[in-house]
Amino acid sequence: MNAGRLPGHRERHELHGITLVVDTDGPEIYIGRCDDITDSEVVLLDVDVHRDGEDGRSKADYVERAAQVGTWVKHSMVSLPRRRVASIRRLGDL
Amino acid sequence: MRYSPLLVNPMRAELTDAGFDELRTAEEVDRFMAEKADSAILVINSVCGCAAGQARPGVRAAVEHPARPAHLVTVFAGQDAEATEKARSYFADVPPSSPSIALFKDGEMVYFVPRHRIESRSAEEVAADLTQAFERYYAVAAS
Numbered sequence: 001m002n003a004g005r006l007p008g009h010r011e012r013h014e015l016h017g018i019t020l021v022v023d024t025d026g027p028e029i030y031i032g033r034c035d036d037i038t039d040s041e042v043v044l045l046d047v048d049v050h051r052d053g054e055d056g057r058s059k060a061d062y063v064e065r066a067a068q069v070g071t072w073v074k075h076s077m078v079s080l081p082r083r084r085v086a087s088i089r090r091l092g093d094l
Numbered sequence: 095m096r097y098s099p100l101l102v103n104p105m106r107a108e109l110t111d112a113g114f115d116e117l118r119t120a121e122e123v124d125r126f127m128a129e130k131a132d133s134a135i136l137v138i139n140s141v142c143g144c145a146a147g148q149a150r151p152g153v154r155a156a157v158e159h160p161a162r163p164a165h166l167v168t169v170f171a172g173q174d175a176e177a178t179e180k181a182r183s184y185f186a187d188v189p190p191s192s193p194s195i196a197l198f199k200d201g202e203m204v205y206f207v208p209r210h211r212i213e214s215r216s217a218e219e220v221a222a223d224l225t226q227a228f229e230r231y232y233a234v235a236a237s
Contacts, residue, residue, distance in 0.1 A: 017144030019210035070189040070208040092214030 013037040019070075019091040020044065021063055024084045027052040029059045031071045031091060032078060042085055047075040067094040095172055097141055102173055108150040109137060112157055114166040120180035126167055127184050130201030133163035133232045135224075136181060139170045140192035145213035149193040152212070152220025161228040163197065197227055204231050 015034040022030040022042055028051055032044030048071035050062040057065075110116060114137065117123045126134075137153055140146040157166060169177045171192035182190050184203070191209035198204065205227045212220055 017142070018213055067210075069206060070191050070210060072189045090214050091210040092212075 011036075015088075015090075021066070021087075021089045021091050021094065022080060022085055023059065023087045023089075024080065025086050026084065029062065030078060030080065031063075031066050032075075035077070037088070038082075040082055042080045042082060042088065044078045044080070045076065046073045047078040048072055049074060049078070063091075063094060067091055095141075097173065102141065102170070105139060105141065105146065105150065106168075106170060108154065109139060109166075109168045112154045112166070114168045116174075117167055117169050117177050117181065118174050120176045123169065123177050123180040123184075126165075127181075127201065131163075131165040131198060132200055134165035134167060134198040135163045136196045136198065137166075137168040138178060138181065138192045138194045138196075139168050140209075141172060142193065142209075145209050146193045148215060148217045148220055149195070149212045151217035152215075153195065153224065155217065155221035156224035156228070159225040159228050161225070161233045163228065163232055195224065197224075197231060199231050 013034065013036050015037060018034050020032065020034050022032070022044065024030070028049055030044055030047055030049050032047030035043040035045045037043070048066070050057070050059065052059050106116060117126055135157070137149070139150070156162065169181045171178045185196060185206065188206055189208070193212055194209055195207040196203050196205070207220070207223060211223070215223070
């Protein structure tokens with residue numbers, strides 16, 4: 001992923017403001033609006049989290065539904081250690 | 095967050111200049127929804143620069159299409175909070191996001207474009223998404 005920063009957004013990652021799907025190396029997958037991505041953490045705002053198999057839905061099922069209509073906010077902010085992040089995708093691309 | 099009218103008014107005007115009626119109160123929203131318009135587009139406007147900057151010009155381009163809905167309305171999230179909350183209550187099973195766009199047919203929501211499908215797209219792509227939906231849901235009624 002390009003870690004460059006846009007002019008005017010020098011304090012934030014270029015994905016600042018974009019809704020991201022952040023999968024982890026564990027059962028949790030997060031969807032939220034990117035606040036910042038650094039070498040050490042991914043910070044999301046207005047975040048929903050799903051655990052694989054919760055409510056009978058896999059991570060893929062959850063993301064498929066979220067891509068259609070969006071997500072309900074469960075947490076105002078979540079900070080994820082980069083070492084736990086398996087992938088980062090734009091929800092709008094899915 | 096409420097912003098200065100100096101900032102917000104031009105964002106309102108981008109839609110009202112294109113023929114949209116602003117619904118500023120919950121009563122105005124209820125009155126409009128009670129009419130169960132045969133075809134309508136509701137834009138939840140927003141200050142958000144990451145998405146609204148593509149949403150407004152995309153919507154403006156889309157409503158030039160001959161199959162556009164007959165009724166064009168908008169509420170402004172964060173500025174007209176009661177009107178926005180009331181509007182969202184008519185599609186309460188959809189998570190709130192702004193900007194976003196809802197299409198109605200005979201008073202029922204038939205198509206929804208959430209924020210995340212705007213923020214990653216150009217205005218032209220937003221317009222193309224909407225005009226395809228216009229043709230799908232309104233083309234027969236428009237002919």
